[in-house]
Amino acid sequence: MKSYRKELWFDTKKRRELINITRQVAEALRESGIREGLVLVNAMHITASVFINDDESGLHADFERWLEGLAPEKPYSLYQHNGAEDNGDAHLKRTIMGREVVVAVTEGRLDFGPWEQIFYGEFDGKRRKRALVKIIGE
Numbered sequence: 001m002k003s004y005r006k007e008l009w010f011d012t013k014k015r016r017e018l019i020n021i022t023r024q025v026a027e028a029l030r031e032s033g034i035r036e037g038l039v040l041v042n043a044m045h046i047t048a049s050v051f052i053n054d055d056e057s058g059l060h061a062d063f064e065r066w067l068e069g070l071a072p073e074k075p076y077s078l079y080q081h082n083g084a085e086d087n088g089d090a091h092l093k094r095t096i097m098g099r100e101v102v103v104a105v106t107e108g109r110l111d112f113g114p115w116e117q118i119f120y121g122e123f124d125g126k127r128r129k130r131a132l133v134k135i136i137g138e
């Protein structure tokens, strides 16, 4: 069995951004040479997510509004976690959007359903953060 590891780094301009990382994950898969197996992609931070959904701008606006409804960024006093930090909302957003995805690898390709794309969801950005890509198989 082969394995391959790669880190993807991000430095978002905004506090919250959704970034389509499908191309970078497919590139890591090519580099790995693995034809049959599994790809794991996980955020390496507890205020960011990796998830699979549609790359459609209306849906991304809906995610923003929905998450702000569930866990608004402000007022910062809303969260017991805030004090030295102001990212209580980002921890909650990350939890509901998920930490990681697993995608099957078939004949050297990401074996997606229709419209599936992989996203890095940043909820406390404007600094360097990363996601892990781990690929196993043969």
Ligand code: ZN
Binding pocket: 081, 085, 087, 088, 091
């Ligand atoms: Zn925190």
